[in-house]
Amino acid sequence: MKITMKKLALALAVAALPFAASAHKGWLEPSKTVLSVGQWITVDAATSTDPFLKDHNAMRLDNLVITAPDGSKVQPENASTGKLRSSFDVQLNQAGTYKVAIVNSGVSARWEEKGQRKSYPPRGQAFTAEGFAKEVPANAEKLAVTESLTQLVTFATAGKPNDTALKPTGVGLELVPLQSITDLYVGEEAKFQFLLDGKPAADVEVEIIADGVRYRSSVDALELKTDKDGKFAIDWKTPGLYWMSASVSDEKATTAPAKQRRTAYTAVVEVLSP
Amino acid sequence: MRPSPLLKRTPLSLALCTLFAGTAQAADFKIGIELPRLDVAEYHRPYVAAWIEREDRTVAANLAVWYQLKRANAPAAAQMPAAGGAAPAGAAEGGTKWLPDMRQWWRRTGREMTMPADGISSATRAAGVHELNFSSGKAPFPDLAPGQYKLMVEAAREEGGRELLEIPFTWPAAKAAQLKAQGSRELGALSLDIKP
Numbered sequence: 001m002k003i004t005m006k007k008l009a010l011a012l013a014v015a016a017l018p019f020a021a022s023a024h025k026g027w028l029e030p031s032k033t034v035l036s037v038g039q040w041i042t043v044d045a046a047t048s049t050d051p052f053l054k055d056h057n058a059m060r061l062d063n064l065v066i067t068a069p070d071g072s073k074v075q076p077e078n079a080s081t082g083k084l085r086s087s088f089d090v091q092l093n094q095a096g097t098y099k100v101a102i103v104n105s106g107v108s109a110r111w112e113e114k115g116q117r118k119s120y121p122p123r124g125q126a127f128t129a130e131g132f133a134k135e136v137p138a139n140a141e142k143l144a145v146t147e148s149l150t151q152l153v154t155f156a157t158a159g160k161p162n163d164t165a166l167k168p169t170g171v172g173l174e175l176v177p178l179q180s181i182t183d184l185y186v187g188e189e190a191k192f193q194f195l196l197d198g199k200p201a202a203d204v205e206v207e208i209i210a211d212g213v214r215y216r217s218s219v220d221a222l223e224l225k226t227d228k229d230g231k232f233a234i235d236w237k238t239p240g241l242y243w244m245s246a247s248v249s250d251e252k253a254t255t256a257p258a259k260q261r262r263t264a265y266t267a268v269v270e271v272l273s274p
Numbered sequence: 275m276r277p278s279p280l281l282k283r284t285p286l287s288l289a290l291c292t293l294f295a296g297t298a299q300a301a302d303f304k305i306g307i308e309l310p311r312l313d314v315a316e317y318h319r320p321y322v323a324a325w326i327e328r329e330d331r332t333v334a335a336n337l338a339v340w341y342q343l344k345r346a347n348a349p350a351a352a353q354m355p356a357a358g359g360a361a362p363a364g365a366a367e368g369g370t371k372w373l374p375d376m377r378q379w380w381r382r383t384g385r386e387m388t389m390p391a392d393g394i395s396s397a398t399r400a401a402g403v404h405e406l407n408f409s410s411g412k413a414p415f416p417d418l419a420p421g422q423y424k425l426m427v428e429a430a431r432e433e434g435g436r437e438l439l440e441i442p443f444t445w446p447a448a449k450a451a452q453l454k455a456q457g458s459r460e461l462g463a464l465s466l467d468i469k470p
Contacts (some may be wrong), residue, residue, distance in 0.1 A: 038370075159386070160385045
């Protein structure tokens with residue numbers, strides 16, 4: 001019985017590895033976002049039922065990209081991955097705003113064979129055209145090939161903010177802050193704009209969750225929608241970390257044989273008391 | 275602030291005061307900042323910043339920043355932290371690490387300054403009332419354009435809190451006036467004496 005339980009637990013753990021479980025939310029938790037030059041930040045990264053709760057799985061750091069204020073890439077220090085969260089340190093040696101991002105992109109296929117759901121590639125493996133040709137039957141039923149492009153980002157500024165690291169790439173869904181991303185204060189309305197492939201993304205639903213879910217009786221997610229210019233505004237009520245997320249599904253896949261595309265952008269920002 | 279021997283009221287300086295009293299080219303701007311005596315287990319002197327804000331919240335003048343200057347006993351090795359982060363946190367910065375804790379000051383002006391700032395920054399100060407005297411046109415106090423301003427004073431203390439006080443004033447003053455604000459935690463009484 002004991003062994004069975006162990007096996008079961010192991011099977012569950014494997015099944016729940018990252019990239020899985022869309023019900024879980026990915027998050028980054030920076031120790032601070034407003035610092036002087038030369039300071040260190042430490043960042044936790046995980047997926048969990050609600051942002052900042054360490055109750056599910058560590059985030060893989062393979063696709064961690066840290067961009068310095070001059071646009072160059074910085075390597076994390078002391079990166080480690082535990083059961084419930086990964087963590088790493090970054091020294092802010094340049095004046096300006098750093099972008100810390102987990103960038104995932106890939107293609108996946110789902111189909112049915114004799115009533116059974118199939119998928120390719122297997123978890124943790126990369127999509128290849130050869131693998132796809134080999135694994136997916138030419139006449140697969142209900143075949144859906146989806147390209148996914150997701151970014152999970154947070155920011156920290158040493159000294160005076162700048163926006164070199166924040167420049168949109170023009171690919172997928174991206175957030176543009178209309179004030180400094182590290183100048184967010186209670187009592188000051190903050191404005192943002194979502195871009196889809198570099199153009200204003202209208203009518204996109206944005207979910208916003210404040211830190212401290214564990215200590216209130218409900219998640220209290222704020223749900224907003226971008227206007228015709230892709231913009232939305234938030235009037236912060238309490239200081240703390242906020243998780244903001246949006247996604248768009250369309251037919252604009254760029255990698256064959258994918259037809260559908262899902263692009264998501266999640267940002268963690270810090271709101272201070274004035 | 276310990277009065278400089280040069281400013282002692284010798285007969286000569288009294289005479290000079292009398293001499294200049296009638297002309298009064300440079301308007302006076304005198305700030306009194308009270309740092310309360312706090313009964314706490316571990317007291318660190320607060321960081322304090324004083325500046326002048328325009329109505330649009332841009333900064334017209336940086337008047338003072340009191341912070342922990344470079345520690346005399348910081349080991350030389352600690353001044354260049356290894357990439358692994360072996361140096362004790364805070365040792366390398368000479369106290370600039372905590373400047374962002376004066377949040378409004380940091381946001382409005384501090385993050386654009388280089389520390390130490392000549393004629394503006396100095397060491398932290400003990401509890402008590404500290405007087406700062408400025409006269410217009412004499413650094414760090416600029417020739418302010420006529421208009422509405424605010425004197426801003428912010429204090430932040432390690433293992434303590436943060437407090438921001440402001441005193442709105444009109445420049446130039448029509449007549450001599452004393453303006454006041456009262457802190458409740460990290461700052462005590464704040465006074466501003468303006469003379470035209």
